[in-house]
Amino acid sequence: xxxxxxxxxxxxxxxxxxxxxxxxxxxxxxxxxxxxxxxxxxxxxxxxxxxxxxxxxxxxxxxxxxxxxxxxxxxxxxxxxxxxxxxxxxxxxxxxxxxxxxxxxxxxxxxxxxxxxxxxxxxxxxxxxxx
Amino acid sequence: xxxxxxxxxxxxxxxxxxxxxxxxxxxxxxxxxxxxxxxxxxxxxxxxxxxxxxxxxxxxxxxxxxxxxxxxxxxxxxxxxxxxxxxxxxxxxxxxxxxxxxxxxxxxxxxxxxxxxxxxxxxxxxxxxxxxxx
Numbered sequence: 032x033x034x035x036x037x038x039x040x041x042x043x044x045x046x047x048x049x050x051x052x053x054x055x056x057x058x059x060x061x062x063x064x065x066x067x068x069x070x071x072x073x074x075x076x077x078x079x080x081x082x083x084x085x086x087x088x089x090x091x092x093x094x095x096x097x098x099x100x101x102x103x104x105x106x107x108x109x110x111x112x113x114x115x116x117x118x119x120x121x122x123x124x125x126x127x128x129x130x131x132x133x134x135x136x137x138x139x140x141x142x143x144x145x146x147x148x149x150x151x152x153x154x155x156x157x158x159x160x161x162x
Numbered sequence: 163x164x165x166x167x168x169x170x171x172x173x174x175x176x177x178x179x180x181x182x183x184x185x186x187x188x189x190x191x192x193x194x195x196x197x198x199x200x201x202x203x204x205x206x207x208x209x210x211x212x213x214x215x216x217x218x219x220x221x222x223x224x225x226x227x228x229x230x231x232x233x234x235x236x237x238x239x240x241x242x243x244x245x246x247x248x249x250x251x252x253x254x255x256x257x258x259x260x261x262x263x264x265x266x267x268x269x270x271x272x273x274x275x276x277x278x279x280x281x282x283x284x285x286x287x288x289x290x291x292x293x294x295x296x
Contacts, residue, residue: 107198111190122182130175138179145183 040157041096042089047154050085051147057082058143064136071127071135079127079139082146083120089150090117093157103157112153119146167291169227169235177287180280181221187273188214188265195262203262209249210264213277216242220284232288239284246270246277 057078064072090113103109123142127135170178192210200207216238223234250269253260260267270277 107194111194115186115190118186122179126175126179130172132172134172134176137173137176141176141179142183 040154041092041101042150042154042157044092046085046089046092047150050082050089051150053078053082053085054143054146054150058140061136061140061143065133065140068133069136070131070133071139075127075136075139076124079120079124082143083117086117086120086146086150105156109153109156112149112156116146116149116153119149169232169288169291170225174224174227174287174291177280177284178221178224180276181217181224181284184265184273184277184280185214185217185221188217191265203260206260206262206264206267209245209260209266213242213245213265216245224284224287232291235284236288239281239288242277243281243285246281250278 057075060078061071061075064070064075093113097103119142123139126138126142129135130138168174188210192207192214195203195207195210220235220238220242223231223236223238225231226234246266246269249260249264249266253264253267263272265273265277269275
């Protein structure tokens, strides 16, 4: 009953994996910057932009699948997570721009640690077959 | 090292970021629970909503800084600490009371215990920046 669920899910696959890996790498990079008392650098902002592109791609794929008649297991939670997810990198960007100190890097690190959790929760809310 | 610190600068901004994340998490969770299955656990879901509100107000209080902002943040962090400890104990003692998860159930274990640590960090930060308030 769950065998085909993951295979047919639009939020599993290359984009989701790329988003998770990129987010974790960026979190690691930002953590090093924090420990070295460095403000968010270009790499962090470029990484956030790239992460946002991957997440927007994921959202588009999910919306296309919805247009094609597929439905997530928990629609309400799914859309909640999807909207939250695409807002996270911009939030990190804005706050990091406001805080050009090591704490800006710490903010990027924190939000990049949360992002993979939201991706995984997004996948879980798609999988749950109603009932 | 000894530069003057405002409540909404430096580590404070990181704290605000985490409060924003929890405000989003708690608000969407409570909104969804109340909208779709309120009858199942009204106490738990209303509590989620209260927690959400406190996270929002605390974030705003920290961000506004100043005397009123700090007072607001102090009040919110205190309620939050009492809330997470109280609900944590109650949820372990009587599972019937909270049949569904809230942010504060089991001391916030569903959120990596961050809900337990966050108010403590908030209070410590308010304490460390106390002289700059007046």
